[in-house]
Each structure stands twice: as structure tokens, then as C-alpha cells.
Amino acid sequence: MKILDSKGRLFGKLSILDLGAALVILLVITGIFVVPGKSGTSTIAQVTTKPIEVDVIVRGLSVRDPQGLMRQLQEEKTTNIVIRNQPAGQVDIVSVTALPRQLAIPQPDGSVKALDDPRQEMNFSQDMIMTLGGKAQMTNTGAVVGGQKVKIGTTIELEGKNYNFNSSVIEVRTK
Template identity: 65%
Template sequence: MNILDSKGRLFGKISVLDLGAALVIVFVIIGIFFFPGQTGSVAQVGVTTKPVEVDLIVRGLSVRDPQALLEEFREKGKTNIIIRNQPHGAVDVKSIELLTKTLAIPQPDGSVKALPDPRQEESFSSNLMITLGGRAQITENGPVLGNNKLKIGTPVELEGLTYNFNASVIDVRIK
């Protein structure tokens, strides 16, 4: 009896190609489960994590009772942020301030004074300055929070139980 017949079968029963394919599959399974290699991302090797503070500005937020919103931020002490449509999670609210809206009003003597805006429709529009704190990975390109670079001008979405609005980063401080 020949080991390999004219049709390429071993001992007349098993095809050489089928046997080769089966061996490749077995080696792949052994390689995946018994020798998985290194875990984790190569991009995170040697990256340090430091506390950062981020100042955000919110302009023209339509809210009926801005003081209630400020109180909610102060009571919770945390808010969820979304950077470039990627959820990051909760960060600390270090401070929040309601900015007064003023208008430049020319005076009879030619000078200009900043006076509170008297328009009724502007009473429901608020400007806020919010300082958030958290831990970010510090890379050579700057701080990374939630797998997104956090730099001045980056749009950030804040989300809580009763609010969801956008803000813009105006300052980043690495501690």
C-alpha cells in the first residue's frame, strides 16, 4: 500500500490539503489561547497620569432658573462629560460661576460704561464659567482625558440628571 496515492490522499483516505488546513487551524487555536502575547495598548506604555483642572465657558445657555442649575452642580459635585462624542465619565466640579451679562452703553460725556442688560428676553440666557477637575494621561501632545486630547478650544458636552449642554475649554492646568 502506497503512502500517497494518485489523487493526493494519505493511505487512500485523507487528502493532503485537508490535513494541512486542519493543522493550520490547530496551530492558530494553540497560538491564540496558549500564547496570547502582551496585553494592553502600546500607546499607553510610559504615560504618566496627573491631576488636571479644566476651565469651561458656556455662552447663551437657555435656562429658566440659573441659580437652581448652579445649586445642582454644587450639591452633586460631579458631572458627566463627553469629549468629541466620546463619553468619558464623571469628573469633579471644582467651581461654577454665573457671569453677569452687560452691555456697553455710551455716556453723554463720550465714555462707555458696562451696565447690566435690561432686555427681558436675555433673562433666560446665561453665561457660566465652570472649573472641572480629574486625572488625565500626560502625553507629549498634551493631556488626554477619556482617550481624547483636551486642549483650549475643545468642545465638551456636560450631562447630568436635568441638563445636557455644550461648553468650550478655555484653560487647561496640569497639577
């Protein structure tokens, strides 16, 4: 009896193609269940999570009652953030500091002094620095909050009950 007949069957009963297909299926099943590797985990899940603080600057925010908004931000203690048009969760408001609106005024002797802005419309404009706190995943390329990288210059949209405005990151600190 021949091992391989004229039709490509082993011992006249089993086709070589069927045997090859069965071997491929067996290897795939072995690869999936016996040697799973890291294919089921994301790379983000493997990085460490640390508390961070992010300083953001808000320039020229138009608001009817700037002091009322400052009080509200300090009392609420949390705000929702949106980074690159993607909701990134909620963070703590650690501190809010108002920045004075000043102008460089030349003096008769040629020097320059920084004096308060006398324009009435500037009473409805607020500059401030806010410190936001939360947890971030630390990667080789920086902090990731809500799936979005946070670096100096990143625009963060702050959203609350009755406000929605943009700010720019000026510092990122890990604790």
C-alpha cells in the same frame, strides 16, 4: 548517497520545502513567545496619569431658573462629559462662577460704560465659568481624558440628571 536527490529531498527522505516551512513556523513561535516586545501594550498605557483642572466657559445657556441650575451644579459635585461625541467619563465640579450679562452703553460724553443688560429675555440666559477636575493621561501632545485630547478650544458636552449643554475649554492646568 547523494545529499540532495533529483526530487529535492535531503538524503532521499526530507523535502527542502518541508524543512523551510518548519523553520518559518519555528521562527514565528519563537518571535511570539520568547521575544514579545511591546506589541501587546498600548502607548496610552505607558504615559503618566496626573490630576488636572479644566476651566470651561458656557455662553448663552437658555434656562428657566439660572440660579437653580447654578445651585444644582454646585451641590452635585460631579458631571458626565462627552468629548468629540465620545463619552469620556465623569469629572468633579470644582467651582461654578456666574458671569454678569452686561452691555457696553455709550454715554453722552462719548465714554462707554458696562451696565447690566435690561432686556427681560436675558433673565433666562446664563453665562458661567466652570472648573472641572479629574485625572488625565499626560502625553507629549497634551492631556488625554477618556481617550480624547483636551486642549484650549475643545468643546466639552456636560451631561447630568436634567441638563445637557456644551462648553468650551479656556484653560487646562495640571496639579
